[in-house]
Amino acid sequence: MQEIKVVYTLKNPLNEIKIIGPNNSIINMIEEVIGYEIVIKQSDVLIDTSNKVNIVLLITIISVLEKLIDNNISITPRDVISIAQSVESDNVEALLELYLHKEHLVVLNNGKPIYPKSINQKLYIQALENNDIIFGVGPAGTGKTYLAVLYAVSQLKKNNIKKIILVRPVVEAGERLGFLPGDLKEKIDPYLIPLYDALNDCFGKDTVSKLVEKGVIEVAPLAYMRGRTLDNAIIILDEAQNATILQTKMFLTRLGFNSKMIITGDITQIDLPVKQSGLSHAINILQGIRGIDIVYFQKHDVMRHPLVFKIVNRYEEFSNEN
Secondary structure: OOOEEEEEEOOOHHHHHHHHOHHHHHHHHHHHHHOOOEEEEOOEEEEEOOOOOOHHHHHHHHHHHHHHHHOOOOOOHHHHHHHHHHHHOOOHHHHHHHHHOOOOOEEOOOOOEEOOOOHHHHHHHHHHHHOOEEEEEOOOOOOHHHHHHHHHHHHHHOOOOOEEEEEEOOOOOOOOOOOOOOOHHHHHHHHHHHHHHHHHHHHOHHHHHHHHHHOOEEEEEHHHHOOOOEOOEEEEEOOHHHOEHHHHHHHHOOEOOOOEEEEEEOOOOOOOOOOOEHHHHHHHHOOOOOOEEEEEOOHHHOOOOHHHHHHHHHHHHHHHHO
């Protein structure tokens, strides 16, 4: 039997339309997060309490959204996800601080500023600013690769570096590219689509193509980094969990003057035939070295559709059980 009750009353009646959102986008995301339908009527938030609803989560989400609105911060469905995840990690106040005192990392080609959306994203950006080798480790959707590219772009636009180099292991255990058609760039480009997506967001596709032609942006498979010393550059190694120990050592020792290396990966998605990932090995032996920082992203940092968060959680539970 339904028990429809008022569980929260908006502090400002004018906030109702913003919390519902364009085309019900905000309230739909709240329902997706808590798993049940809610109704907002004349400033009252109503829900069927006969279901196993997390009332505390619901109240926290709406009250934080109200605080953001009161501070003239435009809210989006993604903000609902960030708030829900901050509740789980007990970081609500830290998240509010992040929103209320935020500095943008870079402005995209469409004029939209990009800000860190979670506490760990903010720590990641601070690590990028303060270290020369930075590891971003965690599940898909946490922003570790996207933010790495945006940070590199911000440094390029400030003329702090002269080049961005994008690197990736392109097959499971080595770089067997010879059988693929085309030149080196055509062979590796399909593996770098996530990196190109971020670059296109910042510059636009035409500008990215010109920068690649000029060598300001360079793409390279990991094996082709051997023997090089890289100065005045930011070098990003993506999907680093699929690099071997020797490949990772080779890559890290390419660091030159006025350069940074950003290594990103997910150690739960190792595709190497023998599970000896260079990423896992490196983060184990390099901890505590000044100038190297390791930022661990968690499932509550996932910034994609709420189902991605639930999928990551379910796989983690399955892994623990087995």
